[in-house]
Amino acid sequence: MTKISAFLIQKYDLSRLYLFLLLSLISTLGYSQQFISKDSIDHLSKWDKFRLSGYGVVNYYSYKWQSLPDKRNAFDPERLNLYFYHDFSDKIELKTEIEFEHGGSGVTMEFDPLEEFGEFEQSVEKGGEVVVEQLNLFFKWNRHFNLRVGKMRIYMGNAANHDEPKEYFTSFRSEVENTILPLGWYETGIELSGNFQLHKNTNYPRLSYKGYLMSGLDNTGFSSANWIRRGYQTRFETINADNLATAFRLDYQFRKDNEIGFAIYTGNTTGNRPKNDLKADVWVTYGDIHLAINRGPVRIV
Template sequence: MKKHYVLFLAVGFTGSFFSQQKIDSITYLKLKNEIKTEILAEQLIADQPLTQKFENFLNKNRLEIKGYGVVNYYNYGKFDTDPEIKDKIDLERLNLYLGYQYNDRLSFKAEIEIEHGGAGVSKELDNQEEFGEIETEISKGGEVKLEQLNVNYQFSEAFNIRFGRLKVYLNSAQNLDSPTSYFTTHRQEMESAFLPNGWYENGIQIHGIINKKIRYYASVTTGLDASGFSSRRWIKDGHQQKFEMQNAESFAYSARVDYLFGTNKNTFAGIGSYFGNTTPNRPKNDLKDDAFVNILTGHVNYFENNVRFSGVVLWGNLQNSDLISKANTNLPNTLGAKRTPVGKNALGYSAEVGYEVLHLMLANNHQQLYPFVRYDFYDTMYAVAGDVVKKDRWNRKVFTAGLNYFLHPQIVIKAQYSTRTLGSENIDPVTVLPTGQNQKENTFSLGMAFTL
């Protein structure tokens, strides 16, 4: 009996041994096939072109790349404020946008702007405020700027939160910023005269569209720096860009509401406002008094069928502008501030209209030709305070007429002639006597612009 028991155990052990060997063999083959599959997949990825690898890394359906560029030529005619001005060619800007939609609610946006041909150190001959002084301009990163860097979370179409470096939506110029959405060779003159170009700040913004008709923006952002204010540009150069980091001692508050009443995204009418104290953000504590700036704007745009119209009104008030003027005269030369008297109130309004005419001559034509006219009025010293003397030369009226020829909906050739009349009286350069006529600045310009 004992022998039979031992034999049974031996047979059982042998069967178990060979069964285990069979299982191990199957596991080994399975593991070997998995490793082989992974090696082949890695080799396939390695053999892919770089573009294919990039598409695998980022879902191309969620990635968005856009941009636009502008190149202009300026030919100066009668230019009373600077008779020796030279004609110029300007690689005005190249803007590139990168966006990524992480999911249905969360998205990212960045914008890089390259101005006037690239980065570096530039010199400017200022015959307007510095009496022919040559200024050396050095901005952070040269003239390559990170304009936007923000994340947006969409709770619904009516309510979104955006935070990071973002665009301040005050008037319609922030929407009509691509060169195919305005007629002139350069940015809208009146708005660009005394507001920051583009106007990007660090902060948080809520925005949305209610019932497909009401669009709103409300923002809390870094404020302006009063040390940059001047006669010619009012608050424009108070935009904090001189230093590596922006002072955040005082924030600014802005809001805008639009009514969308057409089929084109650029058909809307609205109002906007901006409010903030500009004293605390000065580089040094050299002014104890508050300097609140308040801006109100109204705008209407109509881009329907073959008609394009845009109109804007801007009014601004600066508290204690006389005290700012006095404090700015003591700023160091190295700061690069103008140190000229600052106006209490600024006022501007503009309107442009164009009509597409090729459809009247050619049927089934995909190109477009817009003759247009534009009028600008702006005065950055519309009213002054205290001992500040009002300067009439900053009262400017501009009439512009020209053509926009669209070779393609995204490529436009522009030509225009503008005449600017200043409030100041012209002085004869020979007799040094008043001529009885206002100063004039006449310019013919050609431009090419595109969007991506």
């Protein structure tokens, strides 16, 4: 009897101990779960400040050239553009753009059919390159006045505003702007931007502006065939900044993706030559008037 009682008492005590341990474990797990959930939420909220977007272009070319009848048809992974954004706060945003051109970089072979017997050439690239096109901070003060600092896109002409594949009509971007102006024009400097509503309580119509103080062009790349297109400083690791340039763009936007406006650019280019071999100033000043109308199936660009 005593033995049984002891057993029952022991069992009872152990049951209380097990119950206590079980309740403690459940409480601990509940607290840990609450702690982990809060930590996870905080972790996820940090990732909410990051955004990623991008697009890619792959082209097929079919050539029927009388001047080069043996030119082969080809596929070309033209570019892959990735955009990364990080919001430090509601007022400060980091923007980066990385572009992979023609399959990226590497070692590849090229065949030149214009040589007498044909010639294979090896180049340290894979038809293209990997480039950090944009790296800048955007300070959002209000809709009238904002500041961007760093390497950024320069919005001169229509091509810069309609750069994605769905925004131009053919496989190539504007042939005129592509021939005489830097294609995908990026410079390092300062951009001021904003817009002003012309009617209260509506976003459109409005006036939109962008002003730039930025790195200038290098006139050793100028030519009669391509004008200033090759003056864009991309050949060297650093960008010469002895001569800065300024630009301004103003648009009347009467609805989304519909605008008319002008842009003007000016800057001396002599100080940005790789060698100090020219003393005369060589100024570049040009402007454009641009128009974009999108009304359902009708587009004028």
